[in-house]
Amino acid sequence: MVATEYQIEKDLIRKLAELKYAYRPDIRDRESLEANFRQKFEALNRVNLTNAEFARLRDEIITPDVYLAAKKLRETNYFQREDGTPLHYTLVNTKDWCKNDFEVINQLRINTSNSHHRYDVILLINGIPAVQIELKTFEVIPRKAIEQIVHYKNDAGNGYSNSLLCFMQLFIVSNQSNTLYFANNKNEHFSFNADERFLPIYQLADEQNKKITHLHDFANLFLAKCTLGQMISRYMVLVASEQKLLAMRPYQIYAVKKIVDCIHQNRGNGYIWHTTGSGKTLTSFKASTLLKDNPDIEKCLFVVDRKDRGGPGKLDSVLSDILA
Template identity: 25%
Template sequence: MIFNEDSRVKIPSILHLIQLGYKYLSLKEAQWDENTNIFTSIFKEQLQLINSNLSEKDIQKVYADISISLENEDLGRAFYNKLIDQSGVKLIDFENFDNNSFHVVTELPYNKDDESFRPDIILLVNGMPLVFIEVKKPNNRNGVQDEHRRMQRRFQNKKFRKFVNLTQLMVFSNNMAYSEEDTQMLEGAFYSTTNYKKPIFNYFREEETFDLNKLLQPRTEEDENFVLKDTNLLSIKSNKEYQSNKSPNTATNSISTSLFQRERLKFILRYAFAYVEEENGLEKHIMRYPQLFATKAIENKLENGLKKGIIWHTQGSGKTALAYFNVKHLTHFFQKHNIIPKFYFIVDRLDLLTQAAKEFTARGLVVHKVDSREAFSRDIKSTSVLHNSSGKAEITVVNIQKFKDDPDVIKNNDYNLSVQRVFFLDEVHRSYNPKGSFLANLELADKHSIKIGLTGTPLLGSEYNSKTLFGDYIHKYYYNLSIKDGYTLRLIREEIETNYKLVLQEALENIKVLQGNIDKKKLYADHRFVEPMLDYIVKDMEQARISMGDNSIGGMVVCDSSDQAKMMQEIFDDKYADKSDTLFDQAAEEPASYGNKKKEESKVNKAQVILHDIGTKQDRRDWVSGFKVGKLDFLFVYNMLLTGFDAKRLKKLYIGRKIKSHNLLQTLTRVNRTYKTH
């Protein structure tokens, strides 16, 4: 007998899901609306169960509204908002999650006109197909990748728009353990959410230990026979390989336990998704597993009465996104105790305030900015939780740089016990001087406040120690694991070519001879030194684009001084710039189109210097956005953008000055974000 993914993976996985509490539903006897694939009889029955006093007409209206919302070009955002809403008609009962219905079906056809696809396993919650699982047989190295490409084509097909908008969570598995050498996600079980372009695969590494004897319901022979008969596979029942694949420890069954047991599924559906307005359009993100476990760890600490601690997650692993997810989660956590939370995100530089505010706004939070002593003093003393009148979730982003050592800024002994202040303190490896007054006064301002420090590089020395200041670690996620998971890239240091070293050394000697004992800053900003330096950088970038086969990657030059940065821009404009200026004026191309350009189009011809005294604030914001979407090839900087600046296409960093201690790692990790395959 030839065994395929059905007998090896799919049927054992369905049986495992039955043990997790999902009822198997045969499509031979079921009815569903082919326009949405919602099982309407189950849906209507459940709506009446979890919502009191709903008439048949009310239910029909709710269903019609859902069907219309699924037509939107919004990645299902309107539908998702209906899905998690607990204030009106509930589509899911999150307060009593067992009050919902849970079914598993196989090979449900997703049809539109003459096109169709059939996911291997579909999970229904109250009749809504919110989850599907695609399985491949083991040792099929191209199976998962081929399915990834097929799903990409389906997501791009507007005929399947309703189904994409409806689906929340997907798993792709070839039932193999993750390989330490696998950098292309060819082996293992991966999870994802939907995307109109290409689903992003994520590893899931479980951090909790389950008592499977309590978690899994006994498997009955009647259930197994029903599934095998319904799928015409009764003949495999006694086969040893099939029997072993029913183990809860296989890759597919393990990730199903992690994601689809009821408590986890409830958490994921309610808290683990974010709609993000990126420069290139709307994206839907799902919590990375370190963010999920960090969020659960924060909740656990709070339940045990602890009010402070540190999240140590490596640079580039998504700490601002983690804060966003916790605004969602902790809002509900405190509301259960009749407490209203008030959230703060503390940074120590103006550019980080701007960056954080932009990221939170992109995720749909209302952002209130504080950048003065007086404004923070007023805010910290106020018992009002929101500054906006819409009632939307809000976070206050505070720049403490200008007043962190003012002893009287935030002193306040009047606090309201019905308001819980939650402070996320960014980059707690720096600027929070225990000898200064900011931390002390933050404590005095509200002794009941919660302080969560975020860092990728905690201070471990004897002078300042992050743990001493902020408490013990709540959760850790290290650089090496982040690289394995594909969330960040390994940093590669490249030496400057010998011939260019000699050219630069000769330039320095010539300038010294002509101008005598010249100041080093002026020496390195002299056009006779900057020009050969820039020539090398431009040539190196063009070669990098050719070798990577991607003309969309960008570079950043960290200059020795602001004068050197200005000189670099002047020489670039004179020697390399595209004088037509059409590239920057036109809409940015989709990054994927760059890979098909010819070699000669790897040339760089657009660059911009970013300094505090060049252009207006809006100009600088436009230039940064322009770089992110591919309108600029280079940024020339001195002090700005060395931290908090995230641009996935930034793949080459040229450092022209000494950067010390934690600032060095902060700067280097500007280039460790994943971008396509780089």
């Protein structure tokens, strides 16, 4: 018998509970979502806000700009309290993502005057909605879930632009047997192209490039708390020149890990070979950003033998993003 969407959702929540997510069936609307976020924010930053301060903080951090929200999520931010004292705060623990608070909610409704959307499963990090999972039955292809997400985001007054959903980093779609994921972005980077393909979209794979498509296998490898935290903090790229988010492909992540491990272990030289368009520049970019943040690394150099074939300014753009 084919599992219903309700059963797939129920089984996924059980799997996430096995992965030590706290299930919060009490969070089903904007009010309860914001109350939970406030509790997590005050605990993380060791502060007690007045109701007026929290309302002002909430209004300051909610933005329809996906790129700006992604930056706020990863940076130390400033807020002035009622008595004039500064509060330098973070939304997540960026030094050790495993120490953040991970929760799962389902059937959230963010009702506005224009929309009454319901979201299947959302993963919260310190009360921030960071990952949305849209589920379909086996007979429905994941593309239908992608179309639904695009439709929701294009609706006037949608929750992604006027609520804590603005911090959404990743979308996952699955009919249980086939699972895909992709990064959130501004609408100009978040649509179907002329060939009616939604790009970029990813399938998870292991180090031998074996595809991992079943939802529960995907959850075990990708949604384990520390792994997901590492994915969001280390293996998503904020491209300043284009104001967009990129999620690295699995083989790029494995390559970056190998590069960083090789340097930390002082194992000498190495090389990466891949085809045109496979993302070698992005792999180099991410490896460089991780290495430059290491106090043991004094200098990281890009050496090129010709103008980049990606067009004038592409390499300059990458380097400016590294230095940003």
